Amino acid sequence: MPITDADGLRRVLGHDRVAVVGASTSYEKAAHIVPAYLGRHGYDLTPVNPTADEIFGERAYDSLADVPGPVDTVEVFRPSEEVPGIVEQTLARDDVQAVWMQPGITHDAAARDAEAAGLDVVQDRCMKVEHGQLIRNPMD
Known part of the structure; x- marks a missing residue:
C-alpha cells in the first residue's frame, strides 16, 4: 500500500537526494516550482529531462540510468501511463529508497512492483505541500 500516514511521509521526506x-525549465509549472522549493530547503536535486541541458542550475540527464551518484527518492512529474517505465528504471538502480508520484499521478501495478522490491511509494501527493506541513511546520 502506498504511504499515506504522517510518519511514513516524514520518513520519505527525510531522504535528501532527489532525482526529479x-x-x-518553465518557471510557472509545478514540475519546476515544487523541486525548486525543495532545493531551497536543502534537498540535492538531479533533474531528469531529455529536452533540457540544465534545470535549477544543475545538469539535466536524459534518464535515470544516466544519473551519476546516489539517488534516494525518484520524484515523478510524468503522466501515469509512464510510471511503469520509470519504476523499471528505478529498480535497475540499487540506491533508490522511494518513489514519489506528484498529484494526479498514480499507477497501482507499478507501485506494487516498487513496494515488492522494498521501496517506499507515495502516490498522488505533493512533496512541497507535505514538506511544508510535516517538516517545515510540523503540526502532527
Whole structure:
C-alpha cells in the first residue's frame, strides 16, 4: 500500500537526494516550482529531462540510468501511463529508497512492483505541500 500516514511521509521526506523525472525549465509549472522549493530547503536535486541541458542550475540527464551518484527518492512529474517505465528504471538502480508520484499521478501495478522490491511509494501527493506541513511546520 502506498504511504499515506504522517510518519511514513516524514520518513520519505527525510531522504535528501532527489532525482526529479520530468523536471521542467518553465518557471510557472509545478514540475519546476515544487523541486525548486525543495532545493531551497536543502534537498540535492538531479533533474531528469531529455529536452533540457540544465534545470535549477544543475545538469539535466536524459534518464535515470544516466544519473551519476546516489539517488534516494525518484520524484515523478510524468503522466501515469509512464510510471511503469520509470519504476523499471528505478529498480535497475540499487540506491533508490522511494518513489514519489506528484498529484494526479498514480499507477497501482507499478507501485506494487516498487513496494515488492522494498521501496517506499507515495502516490498522488505533493512533496512541497507535505514538506511544508510535516517538516517545515510540523503540526502532527
